[in-house]
Amino acid sequence: MKKGKGIMTATIGLICFVLSYVMFMQFKTVEETNITQIENMREKELSEKLANWKEKFEETDLKLQQTNEKLQEYKQKRESNQEASELLNAELIQAQAIAGLTDVKGDGIIITYTEDENSELGKIEDRHLIELVNELRLAGAEAISINDQRITNMSDIINVMIDGKEFILVNRKRMTSPYIIKAIGDQKYLESALTTKTIGFATRYPNAIVEKKNNIIINKYNGSIKIKYAKDVVKEEK
Amino acid sequence: MVFIAILIGCIIGAFLGMNAPVIPYSLSGYLAISIIAALDSVFGGIASVVKGDFDLKIFVSGFFGNAILSILLTYLGERLNVDIYLAAIVVFVGRMFINLAIVRRYYLDKWTNRIKTAVMEEKAEEDKKS
Incomplete structure (x- = not known):
């Protein structure tokens, strides 16, 4: 009986200990948690x-x-x-x-070619202009215009008869004397090519006056270029 | 003897509990419900002592069993998204009140009985004298 009572006392004491321990732990936790909730997660x-x-x-x-x-x-x-x-x-x-689709500017020469109906040498036909253009191209002219008609690789220079009168058409536009031909390129080459002895254009036709000039402006070709039949070979093959 | 054990247990427990580490907040809910269950057991034990049918085995097993069971039920409730701990609190606190009522009546009866007997004894002595 005494032994049983001792066990009972110890057990009850233990239980009281556990209960109050847990309770105070909980009190503390609740108290601390109210301050900083995150810390106690x-x-x-x-x-x-x-x-x-x-x-x-x-x-x-x-x-x-x-x-x-x-x-x-x-x-x-x-x-x-x-x-x-x-x-x-x-x-x-x-x-x-x-x-020739843009206006260009640069140093070059201007040839003023005036027709003289009275002399055989002074007559101007399409071939003269073609010859002149050819010579200018040979001398390295990068841009050429005749009376502000740009000479492109599609340009044409021909003689036509209109009402019994002969005209020169450049780019299908009627030209009249004096013909002012502008060319941009190396001034020295251009001039010397035209004034070479015996074969130079200006030497053969004294009506053509060659003149060096800086900052020549040559207008663009203002017609439209349509390429209809010529196809790109590389593109076709692809 | 028993009262001394209770007192010592409570004091040591309070002292250690105050110095115990803070438990994680998410676990403190479980601890709270287990405390309620343990308190219920304690009051139940007191009531049974008063009634005279105290059994240590029942008391100890009730103390720990209820605490653990309440924790498990709370956990289950959390898993099911049902607040089962509310039911546990209602049951435990209700039982606590009932047990406290039993204890209160017992001591009230005892006290009134003592007064009654004291009065009767006085009367008896007075009768003897006279």
Whole structure:
């Protein structure tokens, strides 16, 4: 009986101990939790959250990297595109200059060719102009115009009879004397080519007066060029 | 003897509990419900002592069993998204009131009986004198 009572006392004491221990622990927890709730969250929860965020961060980081790479790629492409388009633009300008589709400016010579009906030598026909243009081309003229009609590779210079009168057509436009021929190129070459002894154009036809001039402006060809039958071979083959 | 044990147990427990580490907040709900269950057991034990049918085995098993069971039920409720701990609180606190009422009546009876007997004894002595 005494032994049983001792056990009972000890047990009740133990239980009282456990109860008050847990109670005070809880009091403390509640008190502390009201101040800082986050700090007392379970470490596991926090670490889980941390892991989640890390994962998200990594994902986002990966995406960022990919996007950056793509951006770089696009930039490179754009740069190369830009280069290509610059090159293309330069080519286009050159091609247009060759085709006579732009106004050009530069040093060159101006030939004033006046018709003299009375002398045999002073008569001007299409062949004279053709000859002159040919010589100018030979001397390296980059742009030529006759009375502001640009000579392109599609230009024509012909004699026609209208109402019994003879005219010269350049680019199908009627020309009259005096013919002012402008040419841009190396002034020295151009002049010397025209004034060479015996074979120079200006030597043979004294009506043509050659004159050096700087900053000549030669207008563009203002008709339209249509290419209908000539096809690009490379494109066709492809 | 028993009262001394209760007192010592409570004092040591309070002292250690105040110095105990703070438990995680998400677990403090479980602890709270287990405290309610334990308190219910304690009051039940007191009531049974008063009634005279106190059994240590029942008391100890009720103390720990109820605490653990209440924790498990609360956990289950959280899993099911049902606040089962509310039912546990209602039951435990209700029982606590009933047990306290039993204890209160017992001591009230005892006290009134003592006064009654004291009065009767006085009367008896007075009768003897006279």
